[in-house]
Amino acid sequence: EAGVAQSPRYKIIEKRQSVAFWCNPISGHATLYWYQQILGQGPKLLIQFQNNGVVDDSQLPKDRFSAERLKGVDSTLKIQPAKLEDSAVYLCASSWSTSETDTQYFGPGTRLTVL
Amino acid sequence: AQSVTQLDSHVSVSEGTPVLLRCNYSSSYSPSLFWYVQHPNKGLQLLLKYTSAATLVKGINGFEAEFKKSETSFHLTKPSAHMSDAAEYFCVVRTSGTYKYIFGTGTRLKVLA
Numbered sequence: 001e002a003g004v005a006q007s008p009r010y011k012i013i014e015k016r017q018s019v020a021f022w023c024n025p026i027s028g029h030a031t032l033y034w035y036q037q038i039l040g041q042g043p044k045l046l047i048q049f050q051n052n053g054v055v056d057d058s059q060l061p062k063d064r065f066s067a068e069r070l071k072g073v074d075s076t077l078k079i080q081p082a083k084l085e086d087s088a089v090y091l092c093a094s095s096w097s098t099s100e101t102d103t104q105y106f107g108p109g110t111r112l113t114v115l
Numbered sequence: 116a117q118s119v120t121q122l123d124s125h126v127s128v129s130e131g132t133p134v135l136l137r138c139n140y141s142s143s144y145s146p147s148l149f150w151y152v153q154h155p156n157k158g159l160q161l162l163l164k165y166t167s168a169a170t171l172v173k174g175i176n177g178f179e180a181e182f183k184k185s186e187t188s189f190h191l192t193k194p195s196a197h198m199s200d201a202a203e204y205f206c207v208v209r210t211s212g213t214y215k216y217i218f219g220t221g222t223r224l225k226v227l228a
Contacts, residue, residue, distance in 0.1 A: 032159065040221075041220055042205055042219050042221055043216075043218050045215055048214055048215075056214055103161055106151075107158050108156070108158040109158060109216050
């Protein structure tokens, strides 16, 4: 079974530039998550999709971050404009559903450095 | 509100000795609890999960964890550490009725030869 795919793996940009990350979840997984992991911290949920609808985006900085999952499969996360504090690893995860016992499977992440 | 506390940010053990990584949780309702491992430049991998069945949970690579409701703990153990166990370990809580995973801050395990 193929895992969660993410690209690019690394990205370096200057502040005020824009950047986009892509995620392809495990086939058949209805739920997709984007997390931000700042160095030395645990991952923090940014947004959660159930199929192509948003379930939770309460911690997404909506003035600069946006995400979409138009066809209910792959997803993109965008930052515009980027700030220094956005330097982090952005993790995508997917699961079959939102069941409380459902396991989330994580991709390798995209490491963003904002200079 | 639910939360999780990993009591040690760094743990060092010698190869072949036991591993103990400590985790305490706070939850109003019956939680689901998970341990994930993250090797450098790799994604998070599920080690084991507790979902209100047996309180002693066995996972991959010889790890296990015991859910203790009275102590609100879910400590991760392994009888004998291997060099390949060196990684970052995250304890995660998910409360019944919510969708969110709440991650701890992580424990970095170092295994000495």
